[in-house]
Amino acid sequence: MFEPLFIIDMLLTMAAMVASGIAGRHAGRLPGRSGGDPSPVPRRLRRALYVTAALLTARVAVAGLLFTGGWQLAGTRFIVGLPIAVLPLVWAVVEARRLSPAVSSGAAVMAGYTAMAGVMISGYWQFVPPGPHDTFGVLAVSLLLLGGAAGGSRLLARRRGAAPGGTRSLSRAPWPAVAVLAVLALALGSAYQAGAATADTGQAGHTGPMDWGGGPVPGNSSHHGAAGAVGNSVPGDSPYDGVASAASGSVPGDSPHGPARSVDQLTGPRDATPDVRVTLTAARTTLRLASGRQVDAATFNGQSPGPQIRMRQGRLIEVTLVNADIAEGVTVHWHGVDVPNAEDGVPGVTQDAVMPGGRHVYRFVPDRAGTFWYHTHLNSADLVQRGLFGALIVDPADGTGTAPAPPFEQTVFAHLWPGTGTGSGSDNGTGTSEGGTSTSTSNGNGNGNGNGEGGGGERIAAFGTADTPQRQAVPAGRPASLRLINSSEEPQRLMLDGTPFTVTAIDGNTIDRPTSLAGGTDLLLPAGGRIDVAFVMPSATVTLRIDGTETPNNAALAFSPSGTADPADRGQGTLFDPIAYGAPSGVALRDERRFDRTFDLVLDNGFGFFNGGLTYANTINGRLYPAIPTLMVTEGDRVRMRIANRSLMDHPMHLHGHRVLVLSRNGVPATGSPWWTDSLNVAPGETFEVAFTADNPGVWMDHCHNFSHAAEGMIMHLAYTGVTTPYHANHAPE
Numbered sequence: 001m002f003e004p005l006f007i008i009d010m011l012l013t014m015a016a017m018v019a020s021g022i023a024g025r026h027a028g029r030l031p032g033r034s035g036g037d038p039s040p041v042p043r044r045l046r047r048a049l050y051v052t053a054a055l056l057t058a059r060v061a062v063a064g065l066l067f068t069g070g071w072q073l074a075g076t077r078f079i080v081g082l083p084i085a086v087l088p089l090v091w092a093v094v095e096a097r098r099l100s101p102a103v104s105s106g107a108a109v110m111a112g113y114t115a116m117a118g119v120m121i122s123g124y125w126q127f128v129p130p131g132p133h134d135t136f137g138v139l140a141v142s143l144l145l146l147g148g149a150a151g152g153s154r155l156l157a158r159r160r161g162a163a164p165g166g167t168r169s170l171s172r173a174p175w176p177a178v179a180v181l182a183v184l185a186l187a188l189g190s191a192y193q194a195g196a197a198t199a200d201t202g203q204a205g206h207t208g209p210m211d212w213g214g215g216p217v218p219g220n221s222s223h224h225g226a227a228g229a230v231g232n233s234v235p236g237d238s239p240y241d242g243v244a245s246a247a248s249g250s251v252p253g254d255s256p257h258g259p260a261r262s263v264d265q266l267t268g269p270r271d272a273t274p275d276v277r278v279t280l281t282a283a284r285t286t287l288r289l290a291s292g293r294q295v296d297a298a299t300f301n302g303q304s305p306g307p308q309i310r311m312r313q314g315r316l317i318e319v320t321l322v323n324a325d326i327a328e329g330v331t332v333h334w335h336g337v338d339v340p341n342a343e344d345g346v347p348g349v350t351q352d353a354v355m356p357g358g359r360h361v362y363r364f365v366p367d368r369a370g371t372f373w374y375h376t377h378l379n380s381a382d383l384v385q386r387g388l389f390g391a392l393i394v395d396p397a398d399g400t401g402t403a404p405a406p407p408f409e410q411t412v413f414a415h416l417w418p419g420t421g422t423g424s425g426s427d428n429g430t431g432t433s434e435g436g437t438s439t440s441t442s443n444g445n446g447n448g449n450g451n452g453e454g455g456g457g458e459r460i461a462a463f464g465t466a467d468t469p470q471r472q473a474v475p476a477g478r479p480a481s482l483r484l485i486n487s488s489e490e491p492q493r494l495m496l497d498g499t500p501f502t503v504t505a506i507d508g509n510t511i512d513r514p515t516s517l518a519g520g521t522d523l524l525l526p527a528g529g530r531i532d533v534a535f536v537m538p539s540a541t542v543t544l545r546i547d548g549t550e551t552p553n554n555a556a557l558a559f560s561p562s563g564t565a566d567p568a569d570r571g572q573g574t575l576f577d578p579i580a581y582g583a584p585s586g587v588a589l590r591d592e593r594r595f596d597r598t599f600d601l602v603l604d605n606g607f608g609f610f611n612g613g614l615t616y617a618n619t620i621n622g623r624l625y626p627a628i629p630t631l632m633v634t635e636g637d638r639v640r641m642r643i644a645n646r647s648l649m650d651h652p653m654h655l656h657g658h659r660v661l662v663l664s665r666n667g668v669p670a671t672g673s674p675w676w677t678d679s680l681n682v683a684p685g686e687t688f689e690v691a692f693t694a695d696n697p698g699v700w701m702d703h704c705h706n707f708s709h710a711a712e713g714m715i716m717h718l719a720y721t722g723v724t725t726p727y728h729a730n731h732a733p734e
Contacts, residue, residue: 002685370508
């Protein structure tokens with residue numbers, strides 16, 4: 001609903017900047033003295049100001065509509081953007097209407113230039129959006145710039161008024177003024193953001209945690225980090241405000257809430273004999289998709305998805321990671337499993353990266369049954385896309401969850417592979433190669449050939465490595481279940497057609513008393529998200545597809561009693577909504593009226609500074625890593641997060657080490673089965689309120705699971721008081 005409003009507001013802002021620039025040009029051409037000859041310039045100035053006023057009025061209306069979605073969506077527009085533009089413009093319109101041959105134009109020149117400056121400053125903050133915690137600092141900077149523009153325009157007006165005959169034109173004056181304002185805004189914005197980064201990481205001498213939480217501030221006797229200002233820091237160097245790094249030489253004392261602990265002390269059981277042992281070897285290879293396309297891949301144990309790990313809840317697993325030849329290094333992150341902090345697999349935070357020839361051992365006990373997955377957490381935007389991922393299935397503990405008859409079950413990864421050049425091979429119906437398409441005819445057994453050529457570039461949608469339709473036999477009447485996992489970095493809309501079904505779990509969390517959904521209902525999987533579905537196999541065909549309107553593809557799975565039926569082809573269906581699905585049950589957090597900590601997070605697009613350069617990126621509260629303060633908590637805290645997306649892109653937010661409970665979406669309370677999740681897709685214009693209990697001490701990543709967004713700095717951390725990390729990284733944070 002709100003995404004079009006963001007686009008309209010951006011277009012109105014750009015149009016207002018152009019119109020105000022024209023008004024400034026006409027203000028510079030006004031006759032300099034009273035009593036001058038009549039001129040068409042005042043009339044042109046009024047027209048330009050009226051157009052600017054109309055555009056700003058439209059912006060006010062858009063902001064009012066955004067305000068219906070909550071203060072987080074529109075707050076800074078009211079406090080900073082619109083007043084800075086509207087108030088000087090009102091002054092300029094009043095002065096322009098007073099113009100006549102008998103009235104000096106000095107005030108009109110000053111007002112016209114100031115109005116132009118106000119609109120330009122407002123536009124600047126539209127494209128460099130401040131976070132809610134920076135609003136009043138940004139307002140102060142804006143007023144300083146506006147005052148400078150007013151003073152400068154007064155000097156220009158006086159200078160022009162002294163010209164012989166009063167006819168001297170300053171029509172070019174607005175454009176140098178715009179350039180000066182742009183340089184000043186850039187310099188002040190850079191200094192403000194760099195100063196914020198320095199302060200937030202401890203170098204400014206703060207003795208308390210500079211975090212964004214509400215409520216009591218957690219205690220800690222040491223709050224010194226090692227990161228420098230934005231543009232000079234090394235990503236990965238202790239970005240935790242209020243979290244001491246042993247490697248930086250700052251060793252904290254005991255917290256009032258318990259003794260200080262290092263991340264590498266927060267491990268899984270070290271002495272017990274593991275119930276399951278697995279070795280994962282990461283290596284480069286060439287992977288062949290079902291269509292015959294070849295992908296320059298990175299795999300675990302020579303396959304992608306990697307080997308499916310299956311175990312019982314409450315059992316101890318030991319996984320040995322070996323890096324054969326991944327030059328940049330690898331780790332394993334257990335997505336959705338609340339492992340001890342040292343087992344989380346984040347280089348520079350919970351461990352060092354495993355370099356070629358090295359190995360690392362993970363040991364943990366899953367405390368929940370469900371569908372989870374694992375993937376590398378280093379250079380994820382490239383290596384996960386190229387295949388370094390696999391499934392972890394945790395079955396209920398012994399004696400529970402036994403089905404009356406062996407059901408059909410399949411784990412399905414929805415994935416987007418990097419584009420390739422040429423490819424040929426057998427498939428189950430049709431095949432597409434980069435840049436071209438070829439179609440084969442099925443012979444009834446699903447055999448065919450596809451060949452094509454292309455230049456690469458676009459991504460290839462697939463279920464696992466099946467980028468062409470696949471057919472599978474499932475006896476009619478048999479209970480069936482699909483474990484759906486989105487291993488791509490974008491939300492995937494999956495179409496399940498041909499039978500009624502139920503959603504039995506979201507992100508490994510069981511749904512209480514799920515109700516039947518009509519065949520043709522679509523499922524939206526956030527990046528990193530999982531949904532389990534169950535149905536009884538009918539005598540007809542059941543089809544699973546990735547929405548081809550979102551991602552052009554040929555991937556499809558067709559389940560039928562004969563195993564030879566073709567997948568159905570249809571348009572989008574109704575989208576499944578978990579907000580009211582299933583039966584409500586008592587959850588203390590959902591009924592909570594008081595939280596120990598509250599964090600407000602606004603996701604946005606804008607220009608910012610990352611790795612020493614200016615970039616247009618996705619931000620959290622107007623900032624990029626490492627300038628984003630750490631969320632500080634104490635063990636046992638009841639924590640609430642309010643998340644709003646003011647950007648034009650989906651952001652699947654993923655907090656490591658914890659699952660969160662959705663309390664509301666867009667102000668509408670969650671009323672169905674408790675919606676627990678670890679991968680929450682926040683679409684443009686959406687607002688969520690979620691809660692969790694701080695019950696897993698450590699230093700945890702909290703980031704957008706679109707790996708490209710994370711690699712550009714859309715990363716923050718959640719840290720417990722008294723927990724330190726000895727690790728540092730000299731690589732990008734994702």
